[in-house]
Amino acid sequence: MWFHPVFLLRITHSQDILRRYFVVNGFDGALTMLGLLIGFMVSPPTQLSVVIGVCLGAAIALGMSGISSAYVSESAERKRALKQLEGAMIADLSDSAHGRAARWVPLFTALVNGAAPVLMSLLILFPLWLADAGLPLPLPPLTSAAGIALLLVFLLGVYLGHIAGVSWLRSGIQTLLLAVATAGLIFWFVGGGDG
Known part of the structure; x- marks a missing residue:
């Protein structure tokens, strides 16, 4: 018997966990890209294709790390919760909705956790691809990409403020x-040696 993913998330109360994973790893992805971009800005000039390659490599690594770490930890948590429920009900629940949730929710969680930094990174790298393709930008490509990173961090803060029911502007400014x-x-640390 098949159970809808939304139903599996609801019975395990995992919607909040997915939201937290998306925000936390999205924030990690955006800050990592910002760090790489600024590192390239304060270093000797580098070909744009090299910058894109390095940033894509970091994005893929963040994504794989997010998938694997979330899957391992959530799988262990779901198995533990299922065993506790089975103990309380004195029944084997492996073929029930809870048993299916114990198998599938860690996968959903892992995919969200891995997709968040990759999505943020791809959005941030968009100006670099445009510039590499020869399209003109109003600002230098690294500056444009760093600006998008800052904007995404701000928007994540706005989203957190909305969730918490506090000032979205204040929350956005705090993350920014x-x-x-x-x-x-x-x-200071990377570019300081030049001053």
Whole structure:
């Protein structure tokens, strides 16, 4: 018997977990790309194709790390919860909706956890692809990509503010300030040797 994914998420109360994973790993992806971009900005000039390759490599690594770590941890948690429920009900629930959820929810979680940083990274890299294809941009490609990274971090903060029921603007500004502080640290430590 098949159970709809939304139903499996609902009976395990996993919607909040998926949302947290998406925001946390999306934030990681955006900050990682921002860090790489700023590192390239303060380093000697590098071919755009090299920058894209390095950033894509990091995005894929973040995605695979997100998938594997979330799957292993969530699978263990779901198995433990199923065993506790089976113990309370004194029944084998492997063929029930809860048993199916214990098998499928870790996969859903892993996919969301892995997709978040990859999605953020691809959005951030978009100006680099445009510039590499010879299309003109209003700002230098690295600056444009860094601007998108900052915008995405701000939007993640806005989303968190909406979820928490607090000021979306304040929440967005708080996450943006974290990204700016990260950028400042990178400029300080990586670019400081030139000054």
